[in-house]
Amino acid sequence: MAVPRARILDLMKVQCRVFNTTFNPNRQRLGTRILHERLKGEAVASYYPPRIGTIKQLQALYPEYQILDEKEEDRLEHLTIARSRGKENPKKKRTAAESKKFTRKR
Amino acid sequence: MSMFRAKKLDLGCYVNIRNIRDHTKRKVYAANEPERQALRFIIRNTALPQRVRAQAQLQLSQMHCYTRFTQIKNRCIMGGKGRGVFSDFRMGRYQFRLNALAGKIPGVRKASW
Numbered sequence: 624m625a626v627p628r629a630r631i632l633d634l635m636k637v638q639c640r641v642f643n644t645t646f647n648p649n650r651q652r653l654g655t656r657i658l659h660e661r662l663k664g665e666a667v668a669s670y671y672p673p674r675i676g677t678i679k680q681l682q683a684l685y686p687e688y689q690i691l692d693e694k695e696e697d698r699l700e701h702l703t704i705a706r707s708r709g710k711e712n713p714k715k716k717r718t719a720a721e722s723k724k725f726t727r728k729r
Numbered sequence: 730m731s732m733f734r735a736k737k738l739d740l741g742c743y744v745n746i747r748n749i750r751d752h753t754k755r756k757v758y759a760a761n762e763p764e765r766q767a768l769r770f771i772i773r774n775t776a777l778p779q780r781v782r783a784q785a786q787l788q789l790s791q792m793h794c795y796t797r798f799t800q801i802k803n804r805c806i807m808g809g810k811g812r813g814v815f816s817d818f819r820m821g822r823y824q825f826r827l828n829a830l831a832g833k834i835p836g837v838r839k840a841s842w
Binding site: 651652653654656657658660662663664665667668670671672673674675 | 738739740741742748751752755756758759760762763766769770771772773774775776798801803806819
C-alpha cells in the first residue's frame with residue numbers, strides 16, 4: 624500500500640511543528656544543526672575556581688565592620704617611609720626627550 | 730593576549746602564567762561564542778546568498794584566536810600541568826593520586842581486591 628508523497632509531507636510538517644524543528648523536505652543544508660547546539664561557554668569559563676575570601680571582598684560584604692588589611696597597610700607604610708626619605712619610584716617619562724637615558728647635563 | 734587578561738587576579742587555584750592564560754581564553758571564548766555560532770550558521774546555511782556567506786567566512790576567520798575553542802586546554806588546578814589531566818577532577822594524575830590518598834576527593838578510594 625503506497626502512501627502518496629503529499630500525505631507524508633503533511634505528516635512531516637506536523638512533526639516539525641510538534642517537535643519545533645525546521646520543515647525541510649528538500650533536505651537543503653540550512654545550518655539549523657548549529658542553532659540547535661547548546662552554548663557551552665559558561666561551563667567552559669567556570670573551569671578554574673574563582674578567587675574568594677579576599678579581604679577586599681570581606682570589606683565590601685561587611686562595610687559596617689572595620690576589617691584590617693595588614694599586608695596592604697604594611698605596604699602603604701613602607702611606601703610613605705620611602706617617600707619621606709626621597710626613595711620613591713622615578714616619575715613616568717612622558718616624552719621622548721625626557722626618556723633619553725644618556726643625555727649629558729653640563 | 731594581555732588585553733583580555735583580568736586586571737586583578739581572579740583565580741583561586743594554582744596560579745602560573747599558563748593557567749592565567751587559559752582562564753583568559755576561556756572567558757574570551759564564552760563572551761564571543763554567540764557571535765561565532767551566528768557566523769557559523771550563516772556559513773553553513775546554503776539558502777543564503779553566496780556573497781553573505783563568503784563575508785561571514787571572512788569575518789569568522791578574522792576573529793581573534795582567543796575566541797576559538799581549540800585554544801582552550803584543560804590544565805591541572807592543583808599544579809598547572811597541561812598533560813595527564815583528568816577532566817572529571819581537573820587535576821593532573823599525580824596531584825589526583827596525592828589528593829585521593831589524602832581523602833580530599835569525595836567518592837574516590839583506592840581500589841583493592
